[in-house]
Amino acid sequence: MRDRAFVSEIAADTYRITTYHEPWRSTVNQYLILGEEPLLISTGLRERFEDTWAGLAQLLDPTTLRYVVVPHYEADECGALNELLLRAPNATPLASMRTVVTSLADAAVRSPRGLGDGEVVDVGAHGLRMLEAPYVHAWDGIVIVDERTQVAFTADLFIQPGRGEALVRDDRSALSVQLYKTFYGAPPDAYLHRALDRIEVAHPTMLAPGHGAALAGNLAPYYRAYRALAGEQRAAREATTPSSSLRKSAGS
Secondary structure, three states, X not given: OOOOOEEEEEEOOEEEEEEEEHHHOEEEEEEEEOOOOOEEEOOOOHHHHHHHHHHHHOOXXXXXXXXXXXXXXXXXXXXXXXXXXXXXXXXXXXXXXXXXXXXHHHHOOOOOEEEXXXXXXXXXXXXXXXXXXXOEOEOOOEEEEEOOOOEEEEEOOOOOXXXXXXXXXXXXXXXXXHHHHHHHOOOOHHHHHHHHHHHHHOOOOEEEEOOOOEEOOOOHHHHHHHHHHHHHHHHHHHHHOHHHHHHHHHHO
16 A cells, blocks of 8 residues: 655645655656635646645645646646646646747647746745746756745755655754765756855755755755765866877876
């Protein structure tokens, strides 16, 4: 018998709805922000849609959802999008312009809305700022920052393995980077640094990734660990470039 969806409040009006996905040995998280116009970040996998819907139903009438944010085009972010749209008649899909133009405009049963970089979506008491973060795992990705609660919803950045707690304060940065490298390798260093810069400048008090626990407390170790990953990528690239080999030969 598989696990049901688990629901946990992680910040004001903000809930983590999660199912455990055995093939990945990690949770798949969605985040619901309650307000005048309820907004869901990520849909979860299509095969777990009924579990996710039941989790949503613990918090509101899911048919009243107003927005569904797709952080990037991948199964755990939007696999159940059409199932949600068919049951929530007023819900509008939101995603980056890249996602909309290349995939979502054709795949979604209702026309999505493309978001500009830095655009704020007002859902009542919460304003959600969309920050483009391309090529950090996905080429079309965005990070979402709630300007009221200072929660940053980071999709596949800062992920962790296991069933995990809903919210942790201890340092799991090494574990997070190791899982990221195992799943995705290392992203282009310039794009990763840019994404980290933009997240840090927003001064989040919590990082809410798509897999694993939400992270609170001292977030600096996570930024350092991922910047070190970017440094590894640059060093590896420089070590294999022809110019690097020529410089070494000239110096020997």
